Amino acid sequence: MGGDEAKALNSSVPPAGGGVVMDEHEFQRWVDLLEKRTGVVVPPSRRLFLETNLRMRLQELGYRNLARYRDECLVGPKGAKEWAVLVDRLTVHETRFFRHPPSLDLVRDQLLPAYLEQGASEAFHAWSIGCATGEEVYSLAMVIDEFTSRQEQSFYFGITGSDVSPPALAVGRQGIYASSRLKEIPEKYRQEYCERFDDNHFRVADRLKRRVGFAVLNLLDVQRQPMTRLDLIYCQNVLIYFPRVRRHELLNHLVTCLKPGGCLILGAGEVTLWSNPLVQRVSSQRTLAFRRKAQGEELGGQE
Ligand SMILES: C[S@@+](CC[C@H](N)C(=O)[O-])C[C@H]1O[C@@H](n2cnc3c(N)ncnc32)[C@H](O)[C@@H]1O
Structure with a gap:
């Protein structure tokens, strides 16, 4: 072992259990692997999160050697299956129903009326990227469905939710959530789209579930x-x-x-210093949204 590695090993965080040690070098290899495979960067401040979750997974599997486990994750169908579990553990899936109300208001008050004004000749199709366990997809579905129900002529809509984590998407597909989460959903939508499942859970109404689909998609493969x-x-x-x-x-x-x-809606403040001649910023202070220009309008340059 070289001097640097020995130094790094000595400075490693003591294991929380199971005797698995992650030295600086091994930490960096995991950071590189995650970035290469998912695009996600783990900053040093997230080291404990990475380490704790890896250790827990190794304990479940009875491994003691992180490097060996890492090598095994990289090869063959067994490795691919394990990677799908691991990526779920190493990414953050925190989410809520109606997480950012101003963005949903923008969909209801600007995007949908504009779609109707343009004739609604094609079905309305939305894509929720990095949808985790589906709450974002169902929130959008509730808003859109409620909007269509108020129109003289309803229109067809579909929403695709995608994420890199298969286990997270499996929760979304089921559409069953803890009853304690009902408070995240405004009363009028709760009444209309949430049904009792058992004493502790509710489920999303089937007529809403029929409008949504979930697909595994790594954002790094978005071109495909x-x-x-x-x-x-x-x-x-x-x-x-x-x-x-x-x-x-x-x-x-x-x-x-x-x-x-069509509109691209991002998290407020999530992206700075980006512009593209195909889109113009939607003027709304509480949201970060971009509308694709009509053909010909694009020649007008960037905004
Ligand atoms: C914090 S959650 C956000 C959930 C939801 N969009 C929201 O705002 O409540 C981030 C999600 O991004 C997903 N994610 C991370 N890297 C990804 C990638 N390379 N491709 C697709 N999804 C990814 C994670 O699996 C996770 O479910």
């Missing part, structure tokens, strides 16, 4: 996803984990997936 001419791309609390250059690359691709008039 087939959706185009979208009315709405909703991506909140995901890009913050990516380095700025990669954020901008992703956004430049995402705007090409919108149809003219």
Whole structure:
């Protein structure tokens, strides 16, 4: 072992249990691996999170050697299966129903009326990126469905939720949540779209579930996803984990997936210093949203 490695080993955080040691060198290898495979950067301040979750997984599997486990995650179908579990443990899935009300208000008060004004000739299709366990998808579905129910002529809509974590998406597909979460949902939507499942859980009404679908998608492979001419791309609390250059690359691709008039809604303050000639910023102080310009309008330059 070289001097640096020995020094790093001595300075490593003592294991929480199970005797698994992560030295500086091993930490960096995990950070690099996660960034290479998911785009997510783990800053030094998140080291404890990474270490604790890795240790727990190793204990579950009865491994004591992190480097060996890492090597095994990288090869063959067994490795791919384990990686799918691990990526769920190493990414942050914190989410809530109606997490950012101003963004949902923008969908209801500006985007949907504009879609109707343009004739609503095609179904309204939305994509929620990094949707975790589905709360964002169902919040959007509630807002859109409630809006259609108030129109003389209802329109068809569909929402695709995607995430890199298969276990998180499995929760979304089930659409069953703890009753304690009901308080996150405004009363009128709760009444309409949430049904008692058992003493401690509620489920999302089937007629809403029929409008949503969930798909595993790593944002790094976004160029390969087939959706185009979208009315709405909703991506909140995901890009913050990516380095700025990669954020901008992703956004430049995402705007090409919108149809003219379609909107990209990000988390307020999540992206700075980005512009693209295909879109213009929606003027709203409490949201960060961009509308794709109509054909021809693009020539007008950046905003
Ligand atoms: C903090 S949650 C945000 C959930 C939801 N959008 C919200 O705002 O409440 C971030 C989600 O991004 C997902 N994620 C992280 N890296 C990803 C990647 N490379 N591709 C797709 N999803 C990713 C995580 O799995 C996680 O579910």
